[in-house]
Amino acid sequence: MMRERLTALVLVSALLTGAFGMTRPAQPWVQGMQENLFWLKKMQWNREFDIALAGDSRMFRGVSPEDLDRSLPGLRIANYGFSGCGFSRPYLDAIGGILDPRSKQRIIVLGVTPHSLTPNAARNNGYIDKKNLDPFSAWVFLTFPGISTYLKPYSSVEMRMLTGGPPLAKYYARYHASGWVASRKDPEDPREALEEYRRMFEGGNTVDPAQEDELASYVRKWRAQGIRVIGFRPPVSREMLELETRISGFDEARFVNKFKAAGGVWLDIDQTGYHSYDGSHLEEKAARRFSRDLGTAIADALKNPAN
């Protein structure tokens, strides 16, 4: 009887789990690569690119390597941004590691946001989460992407859909193999991210000058290795820019001086000239337009051999 009970539990659980996975609501607005695979592939990049784009979600949602490529033809470009990513030592080490050492033009492009220079972003971020994934799990996810996607936990959105709750805004995302996530939201709320950022900065998680120095020291190191380093502040909504300038502790002029003194090239881009769907991230079309503009600016900067 007991033997039957255990065996029955295994069978019933397998059937129940398999069947329940089929109830997962379809989300046709999430496209491209499977999300898990997208991040794991990104983590596996190793010594294979000419240009590494690095930063947080404003970077991996806001800069499309495919569009950047128009002004920088022939270069292998990867968007190596991660969620909430701060410029901590492990991440900075990893950025250099994806560049091909045999490349004639090795370039690192940093999207510097105030949040990326805060202590919280250095400690907890998407890069560290993925790095901490044990190699066996990573192997399983990469080898059996279908199964791991089928068995992945239900998200808040899926739970809401499953329980018939009021609809949430549709969050469109297309995961590109280049590391870019094209995204938009329907309906949009350009003020959505403001409150979260306000609380974060007012709560004391503000820019840490020591992290600015750490970043500058890496710029110096990369320059010494012959890598060109370009930085810019990714565009956001006007309200977000004002909020961050007011309370994040980010003194752009001070930072840019450090950055340039370390050998980096700072691009003064139009920080509010592109459309953001939540105040923080660029909508897909705006991201493409911005990427083209950024590509032109980078190409111009590279014309100067001193940079």
Place this chain on the structure above:
Amino acid sequence: MLFNSLIFIAFALAFYALWPMMRKGNALRWAFITAASFFFYGWWDWRLVFLLLASGALNYAAGLAIASAGPRKKAALAAGVAANLLLLGAFKYVSFILLNVNFLLRAVGTDAQLAFETPPLPIGISFYTFMGISYLADIYKGQISPTRSLLHFLSYISMFPHLIAGPIVRGAHLLPQLTTWNRTTEEQRWQGTMLIVTGMFKKVVIADNISRFLDLAFEFGGPVTLHSMPFWWIAMTVFSFQIYCDFSGYSDIARGLAKWMGYDFPLNFNHPYIANSFRDFWARWHMSLSTWFRDYVYIPLGGGRKGKMRWHINMWITMALSGLWHGAAWTFVAWGAAHALFLSVERLTKWPERLGRLPAGRWLVSALLIPQIWIAWVFFRAPDMGTALAIIKQMADITALSLAPVFVVGVRPLVFLAVGVAMEMYFYLGIDRSRFADSRAFRAAEFILAAIMILCCVYFRGPGAAFIYFQF
């Protein structure tokens, strides 16, 4: 490796597939357990294996030395305990001590500062060090004889189910079990499975889903920006269940894994939040640690045998040390001290007994007891004393009644909190002791519940995280 990881599932499948072939001879069984446990431990960092081996060899040798030291056995015990404490101190307490010494140096106007590069804390060191100390003390007291086999001892100290976060299993309990093997019965395997499934559910579904609430609260500035009395009471309720489900979940899984091997680990958590006094709480919370402190600190200090005042002093010392065991920070000492204060007040006033005699007395006791436990947890969770005191101030601020911060942080974790509360209410209301718990209907319900819990562990698991007690 974490119990809630794919690699552990693969490891456990391999281990239990080989176990029936490896368990029959003593030497083979001990070697298999030790090798598997070292692999399990070394998965984090292979260098840790040498530390575990050194700690095991030290206690094995010290145990033999105590038994053969004759009149000098007290000195041998002292040397063995000191060696264990030095090992623990070097990894866990040196920077805390230096921090305080430097503070004092500054206070007396000296510019000199001591510096020390702290190595990362080896996972589980507090647990296996305490197991080693209890082993030596029990030999000294004549309660057990030292094992003559190093492999036997290593299989005891390193056995993977308890290695990282307990329970702290005494030598007297486990060493004799390891000298035999029994074919596990179907009932044992079913009980083991239920413990593993329940423990996993508590950890990955409840603890991991509700943990985000507090993480976000601190990310958003904690008490600096979130001004609301109800919010902080809810937040501390969340944390109380997070740490309970996290840690008791680990203990359940450990006990279940041991049952699958045919061994028995002691119960480590007995629904502490349904306690009817602080004394009762400590008889239910992390029982293997509280009995450890009782037997090896509190009673040697004199316990309650030397008068009322000494009882209080000994209990305060024990609780403060228990706090310090959890972490090298004053917040943990404050957590222990808060419990000592509550225990002293309880002893002096006997309030739970008196209140318990009133109509609905049990509910009244809980209504007074729980908030005190929650307040003590503030010290455990807060990153520093300033933040802890600011949170307690918020919890007492009857003018800040807005619930808005709850919605800022998000209500989804509260759904999982409700599940955790419901699980404990089942025991608080005594349903587990009712006739239903003995019925066929219960067995059917238990089966269905197990299947649902497995389903939830797959689809409603929270973001994977290490067990909180690993850091101790």
